[in-house]
Amino acid sequence: MVVKNNIPSIVFIAPAIVLVAIFVYIFSGWSAWTSLTDWRIIGRMGKFIGIQNYIKLFAGDDIFRKCLYNTAKLIVLFIGITLPLGIICAIFLDLGVKGKGLFRAIYLIPLSFSFVASATMWGWMFMPDKGSINTLLRMLSLDFLTQPWITSTKQSIISVAIVYVWQFSGFATLVYYAGISSVDPDILDAARVDGANTFQRYVRVVLPLQKPATFTVLLILLMYSLRVFDLVWLLTGGGPAFSSEVLATYMYRVTFNQNLFAYGASISFFMFILSFVVIIIPVLIGTLKRMG
Amino acid sequence: MGKKALIYVVLIALALFYIFPIYTLLNTSLKTDEDLKYGPVAPTHQVFFGAYTKAFNLxxxxxxxxxxxxxxxxxxxxxxxxxxxxxxxxxxxxxxxxxxxxxxxxxxxxxxxxxxxxxxxxxxxxxxxxxxxxxxxxxxxxxxxxxxxxxxxxxxxxxxxxxxxxxxxxxxxxxxxxxxxxxxxxxxxxxxxxxxxxxxxxxxxxxxxxxxxxxxxxxxxxxxxxxxxxxxxxxxxxxxxxxxxxxxxxxxxxxxxxxxxxxxxxxxx
Known part of the structure; x- marks a missing residue:
C-alpha cells in the first residue's frame, strides 16, 4: 500500500517547491526578460529591445567569444585530466595497496577547501618569482622548467585547470572507487577462470561497468566548469588580457562593475541555456532510461 | 614486485601533489615577516603565530x-x-x-x-x-x-x-x-x-x-x-x-x- 495524497503532505513539500519555483525558475525567467531590454540604471525600467543584446553578444563581442573559447579549453583540460586520473587512482587503490584509507583521505582533502582558500594558496604557488612551484624547481636545480604561470596569456587558463584538477580529482577517484568495488566478485572470478590477467579484467570487465560512475563524474565536473567564478576571479582576475576570462567572470564584470544589467542578463540567460543543454537534458535522458 | 612499487610511487606522488600546496600555505602562514624572504618552500625557522593574530583581527x-x-x-x-x-x-x-x-x-x-x-x-x-x-x-x-x-x-x-x-x-x-x-x-x-x-x-x-x-x-x-x-x-x-x-x-x-x-x-x- 502506498499512501495517497492529502493536505498535510502538500504542506510538507510546499516550502521546497515555493523556494525553488521562485529562486530558480522565476528568477531565471526574470533574467531572460531582463536580457530583452536595454535596462542599465537601478530604479528606472528598461525598454524592450528584442534580441539586440544577443546579437551584440554573438556578433560583436570579442571578449564573449574569448570566454566561450576559454571555457571550452578549461573543460577539455580539466575533464581530460581528471577523468583518467580518477580511474587510474581508483584501480590502483582497488589493487589491495596498504594505507588505502589514508590515500583516499588525502585525495579528498582538497575538496574541502573553498575556492577562495585554494585561489589564495595557488596564487602563491603560481607566482613567477617568489611562488612555491618555481622556488621548488630552482631548489631542485630544474630552473629550465620554471614557468610564468598565471602571468602569461598562454598559461593562465592552464593554471586554472590545474587548480581544478587538484580540487576535484579526489572526487572522481571516490566515485570510481565506489563503482569499481561494487562490481560483482563472481563476474571477476569468472573472468579469472577464463584466463584473463589483472589488466584484462579491469579493461574488459570492470571498466565497461563504470558507465554510471562516468556519467556522474562527468556531470558534476561539467557543472563546476560551466559555473567557475570564484577561482578565476581571485586567481587570475580573468587576465592577463582576458586570456582566462570565462562566462561567469565576464557576466559579473559586465553586470556589477560596468552596470550593464540587461547585457549581463543576456550572458546569465545564455548560461542557463548552456546548463540546460549540457547538463539537464543528459540528466533527463538518463533518468527516463532508468525508469524505462 | 616491480609493479607494486610503481603503484606506490604513483599514489605517493599524487598525495604529494595534493599536500604540497597545503604545506606551502601553512608554512608561509607560520613565518615572521623577516622569514618570508626565504620563500614559501623552505621550512619556517620558527613557529610564529603573529600573522594569525593579525589576520584574525581583520x-x-x-x-x-x-x-x-x-x-x-x-x-x-x-x-x-x-x-x-x-x-x-x-x-x-x-x-x-x-x-x-x-x-x-x-x-x-x-x-x-x-x-x-x-x-x-x-x-x-x-x-x-x-x-x-x-x-x-x-x-x-x-x-x-x-x-x-x-x-x-x-x-x-x-x-x-x-x-x-x-x-x-x-x-x-x-x-x-x-x-x-x-x-x-x-x-x-x-x-x-x-x-x-x-x-x-x-x-x-x-x-x-x-x-x-x-x-x-x-x-x-x-x-x-x-x-x-x-x-x-x-x-x-x-x-x-x-x-x-x-x-x-x-x-x-x-x-x-x-x-x-x-x-x-x-x-x-
Missing part, C-alpha cells in the same frame, strides 16, 4: 557572520529537505515524479543565471546586506540537493513503517515526528555536513548580497585581505588557513559521512 566580524549564516541556513535547509524528501519517498500523488525532477534539477542551474534578479529581489524586500537575506538564499538553493539526499536516504527505509503507522491512525505529520524523525539521524548528519561545508565556503552570493562588513561572510573578507595595505603573504595565508579550519576538521573527523553524502547525492541522483 576577519573576526566576518567569521561570526559566516558562523551565524551557515548554522541557521544548514539547520533550516536540512529540516525542510527532510520534510520534502520524506513526502517524495513515501507518498504518491499526481505528477509527483515530474515535480520531484523539476525541483532537483534546480541544483544544476548555474547561480549566475539568477544572480541579477536575486540581488534586485533582496533589495526590494529589504533583505539586502542582512543575515536573513543570505540565510534565505542559501536555504532556497539548498532545497534541490537536500531534498534529493533525504529522498535517497528515506528510500532505504521500508514503506511498511509508514503504512502501518498510517493504519494506526497517525497522519502525515505524526508519522513524520514519531516514526521518520527518530530514524533520520544518519541522514541529518550527512545532509548537514554537506550543507555546512558548501555554505561556509560559498563566495558569489556573499559577494553580491552584502556591502561592507555588516553581514559579509568570511570568504569575501579573506578574498579582500590581498587588497589591504598591510598585505603580507604570511597574513593572507593565515587568513585562508583560518577559514579552512572548520571544514577540514569536519572532513578529517567525519570522512565516512562526507563520502556517504558525496556518493548519495551523485551516484543515485
Amino acid at each position: 576577519i573576526k566580524k566576518q567569521l561570526l557572520n559566516s558562523a551565524v549564516i551557515t548554522v541557521f541556513a544548514t539547520i533550516i535547509s536540512s529540516i525542510l529537505g527532510s520534510m520534502s524528501g520524506y513526502i517524495f519517498s513515501k507518498f504518491r500523488f499526481k505528477g509527483d515524479r515530474v515535480v520531484f525532477l523539476v525541483l532537483v534539477l534546480g541544483f544544476y542551474i548555474a547561480p549566475q543565471s539568477i544572480l541579477i534578479p536575486l540581488v534586485i529581489f533582496m533589495g526590494k524586500i529589504g533583505l539586502f546586506n542582512t543575515y536573513l537575506g543570505l540565510i534565505l538564499t542559501h536555504v532556497a538553493y539548498g532545497m534541490p540537493i537536500t531534498t534529493l539526499l533525504f529522498r535517497n536516504y528515506y528510500e532505504g527505509l521500508p514503506q511498511e513503517i509508514v503504512d502501518s503507522s498510517w493504519v494506526d491512525g497517525c497522519g502525515t505529520f505524526q508519522t513524520y515526528t514519531k516514526i521518520i524523525l527518530p530514524l533520520s539521524l544518519p541522514g541529518f548528519a550527512v545532509v548537514a555536513i554537506f550543507q555546512f561545508t558548501n555554505i561556509w565556503n560559498e563566495f558569489l552570493f556573499g559577494l553580491t548580497l552584502t556591502r561592507g562588513v555588516t553581514s559579509q561572510p568570511v570568504t569575501v573578507a579573506v578574498a579582500n585581505l590581498k587588497g589591504t595595505t598591510v598585505a603580507a603573504w604570511n597574513m593572507i595565508c593565515a587568513g585562508a588557513a583560518i577559514t579552512t579550519v572548520p571544514v577540514v576538521l569536519i572532513y578529517i573527523f567525519l570522512l565516512k559521512m562526507i563520502i556517504k553524502g558525496l556518493l548519495m547525492g551523485s551516484v543515485k541522483g
Whole structure:
C-alpha cells in the first residue's frame, strides 16, 4: 500500500517547491526578460529591445567569444585530466595497496577547501618569482622548467585547470572507487577462470561497468566548469588580457562593475541555456532510461 | 614486485601533489615577516603565530557572520529537505515524479543565471546586506540537493513503517515526528555536513548580497585581505588557513559521512 495524497503532505513539500519555483525558475525567467531590454540604471525600467543584446553578444563581442573559447579549453583540460586520473587512482587503490584509507583521505582533502582558500594558496604557488612551484624547481636545480604561470596569456587558463584538477580529482577517484568495488566478485572470478590477467579484467570487465560512475563524474565536473567564478576571479582576475576570462567572470564584470544589467542578463540567460543543454537534458535522458 | 612499487610511487606522488600546496600555505602562514624572504618552500625557522593574530583581527566580524549564516541556513535547509524528501519517498500523488525532477534539477542551474534578479529581489524586500537575506538564499538553493539526499536516504527505509503507522491512525505529520524523525539521524548528519561545508565556503552570493562588513561572510573578507595595505603573504595565508579550519576538521573527523553524502547525492541522483 502506498499512501495517497492529502493536505498535510502538500504542506510538507510546499516550502521546497515555493523556494525553488521562485529562486530558480522565476528568477531565471526574470533574467531572460531582463536580457530583452536595454535596462542599465537601478530604479528606472528598461525598454524592450528584442534580441539586440544577443546579437551584440554573438556578433560583436570579442571578449564573449574569448570566454566561450576559454571555457571550452578549461573543460577539455580539466575533464581530460581528471577523468583518467580518477580511474587510474581508483584501480590502483582497488589493487589491495596498504594505507588505502589514508590515500583516499588525502585525495579528498582538497575538496574541502573553498575556492577562495585554494585561489589564495595557488596564487602563491603560481607566482613567477617568489611562488612555491618555481622556488621548488630552482631548489631542485630544474630552473629550465620554471614557468610564468598565471602571468602569461598562454598559461593562465592552464593554471586554472590545474587548480581544478587538484580540487576535484579526489572526487572522481571516490566515485570510481565506489563503482569499481561494487562490481560483482563472481563476474571477476569468472573472468579469472577464463584466463584473463589483472589488466584484462579491469579493461574488459570492470571498466565497461563504470558507465554510471562516468556519467556522474562527468556531470558534476561539467557543472563546476560551466559555473567557475570564484577561482578565476581571485586567481587570475580573468587576465592577463582576458586570456582566462570565462562566462561567469565576464557576466559579473559586465553586470556589477560596468552596470550593464540587461547585457549581463543576456550572458546569465545564455548560461542557463548552456546548463540546460549540457547538463539537464543528459540528466533527463538518463533518468527516463532508468525508469524505462 | 616491480609493479607494486610503481603503484606506490604513483599514489605517493599524487598525495604529494595534493599536500604540497597545503604545506606551502601553512608554512608561509607560520613565518615572521623577516622569514618570508626565504620563500614559501623552505621550512619556517620558527613557529610564529603573529600573522594569525593579525589576520584574525581583520576577519573576526566576518567569521561570526559566516558562523551565524551557515548554522541557521544548514539547520533550516536540512529540516525542510527532510520534510520534502520524506513526502517524495513515501507518498504518491499526481505528477509527483515530474515535480520531484523539476525541483532537483534546480541544483544544476548555474547561480549566475539568477544572480541579477536575486540581488534586485533582496533589495526590494529589504533583505539586502542582512543575515536573513543570505540565510534565505542559501536555504532556497539548498532545497534541490537536500531534498534529493533525504529522498535517497528515506528510500532505504521500508514503506511498511509508514503504512502501518498510517493504519494506526497517525497522519502525515505524526508519522513524520514519531516514526521518520527518530530514524533520520544518519541522514541529518550527512545532509548537514554537506550543507555546512558548501555554505561556509560559498563566495558569489556573499559577494553580491552584502556591502561592507555588516553581514559579509568570511570568504569575501579573506578574498579582500590581498587588497589591504598591510598585505603580507604570511597574513593572507593565515587568513585562508583560518577559514579552512572548520571544514577540514569536519572532513578529517567525519570522512565516512562526507563520502556517504558525496556518493548519495551523485551516484543515485
